[in-house]
Amino acid sequence: MNKVMLIGNVGKEPDIHYYDADQAVAKITLATTERGYTLKNGTQVPDRTDWHNLVFYRQLAKIVEQFVHKGDKLYVEGRLRYNTYDDKLGKRHFVTEIMVENMELLTPKQQS
Numbered sequence: 001m002n003k004v005m006l007i008g009n010v011g012k013e014p015d016i017h018y019y020d021a022d023q024a025v026a027k028i029t030l031a032t033t034e035r036g037y038t039l040k041n042g043t044q045v046p047d048r049t050d051w052h053n054l055v056f057y058r059q060l061a062k063i064v065e066q067f068v069h070k071g072d073k074l075y076v077e078g079r080l081r082y083n084t085y086d087d088k089l090g091k092r093h094f095v096t097e098i099m100v101e102n103m104e105l106l107t108p109k110q111q112s
Contacts, residue, residue: 008032026061
């Protein structure tokens with residue numbers, strides 16, 4: 001089974017692209033943080049923040065375009081996908097993305 005569940009904060013405004021007949025893809029980064037703690041011997045373990053690349057397709061991408069902004073808190077479910085590509089200099093890059101299948105906005109809606 002390939003399943004990922006994350007709760008985190010959006011790192012920047014969504015990057016939206018349209019292709020074919022009104023089909024959309026949205027990409028965002030999501031920060032998840034594990035809180036630091038103190039060991040019994042007094043050693044401080046700092047917070048650890050990880051960044052995740054999220055990809056949304058079709059209707060979910062349009063919802064992201066309309067409602068998701070930098071700093072918003074999201075819950076997402078999806079699956080991992082690994083890609084590689086070679087840049088112009090021939091260097092190979094490895095990319096891990098989460099293909100989002102379900103999303104819930106956790107940031108309260110602003111009052112007008």
